[in-house]
Amino acid sequence: IGAGGRVITCRAAIAWTTNAPLTIEKVEVDPPKAGEVRIKIISSGICDTNKHILEGKDKVPFPAIWGHEGAGTVESIGEGVTRDKVLMFPLPECRECSSCLHPKSNFCLKERLVSISLTFFHPIYGTSRFTCRGRKIYHLYGTSTFTEYTVVHEIAVGKIDDDAPMDTVCILSCEVPTGFGAVFNIAKVRMFTPGSTCVVFGLGGIGSAVVMACKASGASRIIGVDIKEEKFPRARTLGVTDCLNPQKLKKPVQEVVVEMTGKGADFAFEAIGLIDTMVATLESCHPSYGVGVIIGLAPTNSQLIFDPMLLLSGRTLKGGALGNYKTRSCIPKMVTDYLQKKINLDPLITHTLPFESINKAFELLQGGYCIKIHLSFILEK
Incomplete structure (x- = not known):
């Protein structure tokens, strides 16, 4: 599918340090390994958690590509993976660990939401799929959606309806289920x-x-x-x-x-x-x-x-975390509910900005001038 084993060059918003604007850079995105998915991002929400990281309240490694509310389409896959229109989740569901197998738990033991390790670039493998200026760039929460292309492990990806409006459903990755x-x-x-x-x-x-x-x-x-x-x-x-x-x-x-x-x-x-x-x-x-x-x-x-x-x-x-929903099992059903008008997401998005205006989005969030900002990767095309 797509570029297969090729390295892709695209734009990404990189955080080099706290309390500083993100910079739009050209990055190289490696092809997915076994069990991984390379995804073309169509839209991404900005969660307040990202604002806290920018302000230095939550400690994460740098330099990194942030973002964990993403909707996109599969560009290429690693061995053993099949996906189409997808959401990416900051909390995976491996369906193998004791938490995933317990009927009352959703906190997968392979998560990188809370126990972020400074020695791990990418969950599962401990390496990075991003390179910029010759430097490896950290993934965040195993998702990294502030980029035109990302690589995510398949346990953190959920297939959604083919007719899902990709400019809206990204907030189902975190905000709405939470x-x-x-x-x-x-x-x-x-x-x-x-x-x-x-x-x-x-x-x-x-x-x-x-x-x-x-x-x-x-x-x-x-x-x-x-x-x-x-x-x-x-x-x-x-x-x-x-x-x-x-x-x-x-x-x-x-x-x-x-x-x-x-x-x-x-x-x-x-x-x-x-x-x-x-x-x-x-x-x-x-x-x-x-x-x-x-x-x-x-x-x-x-x-x-x-x-x-x-x-x-x-x-x-x-x-x-994530409202105790098992992410891959439950959240795609919420997309279906939205399509069937059983739930309404529209009032929760107050601003839509092109990806290149990501720093403007953070200014709006920090100033309290909006409720939720959605970044589009297609408005500027």
């Missing part, structure tokens, strides 16, 4: 009587997906928390009933939430990735049966410290 699954699979909001009270810390892309899922689950009150009030109008259209800016409150936001709800929220979701908001999430929960869910990726080497008495009364603190 937000929806936090509500449906981790907190299990639907297990309770409709009319629950939920609080969502962070109204970016994932937080917005959480809001949509809470509303779909019948929550009667959804409190949105963010320091960027520019996000509030859109959050209200998605289902938020009350908006709080912690910087404008006279007391800690969790105390305000408790006062607003009587004793605390039924469910609280942390979609920012900061230790302070993780503690606030737990303290916002009802003391007897409140459920707090950590979604955001905390800064490297962080330690979560809170009073254990918060749990003794009955509160629950939970976590999960």
